[in-house]
Amino acid sequence: MVRWNRLAGVLSPLVAVAAAFLVGGLVVLAIGESPIRIYAILFRGAFGSVDGVGHVLFNACPLIFAGLAVAFAFRAGLFNIGGEGQLYIGSFVCAWAGLALVGVPAWIAIPLLILAAAAGGGLWASIPGVLKARFGVHEVINTIMMNFIAIGLTSYLVINVFKEAGQMTPQTVEITAGQLPRLAGPLRAIGIPLPLANPLNASILIALAAIWLAWFILYRTTFGYEVRAVGLNPQAAENAGINVRRTIVLAMVVSGAFAGLVATNEIMGFRHRFLDNFSSGLGFMGIAVALLGKNTPVGVLFAALLFGVLNTGALEVDVFTDVPRELILVLQAVTIILVVVGNEVLARKLRAREARVALEAAGEAS
Amino acid sequence: MFELVVLDSALRMATPLIFAALGGIFSERSGVINIALEGILLTGAFASVVVTYYTGDPWAGAFAGVFAGMLISLIHAIVSIVFRADQIVSGVAINLLAMGATQFLTWIIWGSSANSPPVQGMAHWGLPESWGAIARGVNAVIGHYPPLVYIALASVVVAQVVLFRTPFGLRLRATGEHPEAVDTLGVSVVRMRFSGVLLSGALAGLGGAFLALNTHQFVKNMSAGRGYIALAAMIFGKWNPIGALGACLLFGYAEAVQMGLQGRDVPTQFVQMIPYVLTMVALVGVIGRARPPAAIGKPY
Known part of the structure; x- marks a missing residue:
């Protein structure tokens, strides 16, 4: 039974992705292009070269952090739509710390900047967390509102306070402290010919560590158990002696911290x-x-990689065909709608199956 | 800051928000969260420009906006009411779909993924000049705004009456508060929720049409967060049409002031934040608690 559930859990996103590709193919067909050719170009762009694979990983990296943020909160029954705001604040705090630590050696600056990024995102996410725990305000609206506030706030700070003097671009001066190394150098040393211009950097290693960390927190710590318990049934968790309010706030903080870590790649x-x-x-x-x-943490990894493939391949499609890269936006949206519907249908099938099995078991017993 | 020109542009800024917020009210009063307002606005804007482009008639464009808004909200209705999937997830997916599909189609139709060529806007309402001074006087008043501005204001009154003075409104509100009770009385919860969501698609689609026809073209992502501001206005107005109108005017005013301040040495970002901060304050209950319908977000 459990094995069947797990298999279905893996299969349903795959079916959704396949179906989305089918819909995308029909769209391509409708505008008079060959879907097979378009998809071939898309995958060639992603996997046809070491450079392409490097870009896939580079594109997947921020999505891993952003995905973990949403997934972690979700396990606590919280819908964190505020990843965008949290990653802006995390990135800004990270940049700020980097500007303050000019001249500090990398082995001190890098951990400090990572902490700053996580702290910035976590702090920003704690506000909707507290508002939910203390006042019972649904986190969805508050996190959406705080996205816009974060974008406005960082925009103000960058343009009015931190902008590079004499430049038109609204950005800070170059942050020299705590730069993560690019991976092209070390990879070439071990014989993988990643072009030196490839932007893939050590942040992908932090992303992989973050996936392990999310898994470890959720499945190997008391806090993770509490998070999952609150997510499954807050009433039952409360009765079992779990401090639900505290768990909600902390889950939002951890979620926001993951979002803040997007800064490790971007900044x-x-x-x-x-x-x-x-x-x-x-x-x-x-x-x-x-x-x-x-x-799930591992699911996030694979989903982020898929989106990384799409984002990388889309550029190739854009350049070499008459199909615009926006096709992948359609693909992604259709995938999600199908996953959502697929999950619901599957859940209902499973419930029905469980009920039937239970009924049969009861029949045999009597 | 209270110059007439600012108030004037405030009303224009408020118009798409009013349509979308009214849409949000119908959907949420029936018990379906509508994060998709953003995507519906965008879809409405796109459809109205396409049809205006090919027919040359902005009114046909406006109807296309309504129709397209209903069509995309139908997806939201099917996913969240029939399949009973999470309404927020469905809304997020629809926003992504609207963003991708409009950019994709803009490229297919006009060969640019950034914007459409200019299209004709709506002629302002008015009486023939030959009718003399009275006509000119009337025109000076009602000819001042595009027709959809007046339709938006009228829709507020109609929505208020429909929601609170008709059996349909009573049923809709009851569906959002206590669907079991509605079901027991023999009213179809599914039908009421479909009505709420489709009405929201029609209204927000019209809001999108105004947005595009007022700018005379479609620009990618031109909704630019207005769907979320409309959501905020709906909450700030406590899920009442008249209240939402007040909030939309306030938020439209903030947008107009912010645009007026651009280029001067004032941090416009803080003016821009006002709607969002006010909404959070309203939800916490500092200025009178905003309470959502009781059964909102729960599939039935």
């Missing part, structure tokens, strides 16, 4: 500056990643 690994409005919806894509990954 520490890639841009080395805080650029106004840099994210363009990473936090929202995190929701999609978490849903597709069924809110």
Whole structure:
């Protein structure tokens, strides 16, 4: 029974993805292109070269953090739509710390900047957490509102306080402290010919560590058990002596911290500056990643990789065909709608099956 | 700050918010959360420009906006009412779909993923000039705004009456508060919720049409968070049309002031934040608790 559940849990997102590709193919067909050719170009762009694979990992990296943020909160029964705001605040605090630590050696600066990023995101997420725990206000609206507040606040700070003097671009000066190394150098040393221009950097290692950490917290700590218990049934958790309010606030903090870690890729690994409005919806894509990954850490990894493949391949499709890269936005949206519906249908089937099995068992017993 | 020109643009800014907020009210009063307002606005804007582009008639465009809004909200209705999936997830997915599909189709139709060519806006209402001074006087008053501004204001009154003075409104509100009771009395919960969601699609679609026709073109992501501001206005107005109107005017005013301040040495970002901060304050209950319908978000 359990094995069947697990198999179905893995299969349903795969079916949804396949179906989305089918819908995408029909769309491509409708505009007079060959779906097979388009998909071939898409996957060639992603997997046809070491450079492509490097870009897949680079694109997946922030989505892993953003996806973990949504998935972790979800396990506590919280819908954190505020990943976007949390990653902005986390990135800004990270950049700020980097600017303050000029000249500090990397082995001190890097851990401090990572902590700053997590703390910034966590602190921002704690506000809707407290409002939910203390006043019972639903976190969805508050996290949406705080996205806009975070974007406005960081925009103000960058443009009015931290902007590089004499430059038009609304961004800070280059942050020299705590830069994460790019991976092209070390990979070439061991014989993997990743071009030096490839933006893949050590943040992907932090992302993998974060996946392990999320798994460890959820399944190997008391706090993780409490998070899952509150997510499954807050009333029962309360009766079992779990401090539900405290768990809600802490789960939001951990969730926000994951979102804040997007800064390790965007600020520490890639841009080395805080650029106004840099994210363009990473936090929202995190929701999609978490849903597709069924809110488990490993699921998030695979979903983020899939989106990384799509984002990388889309550029190739854009350049070499008459199909615009926006096709992948359609693919992603259709995938999510199908996953959502698929999950519901599957859950209902499973419930019906369980009921039938229980009924048969009762019949045999009497 | 209270110059006439600011108040004037405040009303124009408020118009798409009013349509979308009214839409949100119908959906949420029936018990279905509608995060998808953002995507519906965008879809409405896109459809209205496409149809105006091909027919040359902005009124046909407006109807297309309504129709497209209903069509995309139908997805939300089917996913969240028939399949009983999470309403917030469905809304988020629809926003993604609207964003992707409109950009994709903009590219297919006009070969640019950024914006459409300019289209005709709506002619302002008015009497023929040949009718003399009275006509000119009337025109000076009602010819001042695009027709959809007046339709938005009228919709508020209609929505208020429908919600609180008709059997349909009573049933809709009851469905959002206590669907079991409604079901027991022989009223179809599914039908009421479909009505609420489709009405919200029609209204928000019209809001999107205004947004695009007022700018005379479609620009990618032109809803720019207005769906979320409308959601905020709905909450701030405590799920009442008249209250939401007040909130929309306030938020539209904030947007107008912020635009007026642009280029001067004032941090406009803080003016921009006002709607969001006020909404959070309203939810916590500092200025009178905003209470959502009791059964909201729960599939039936």
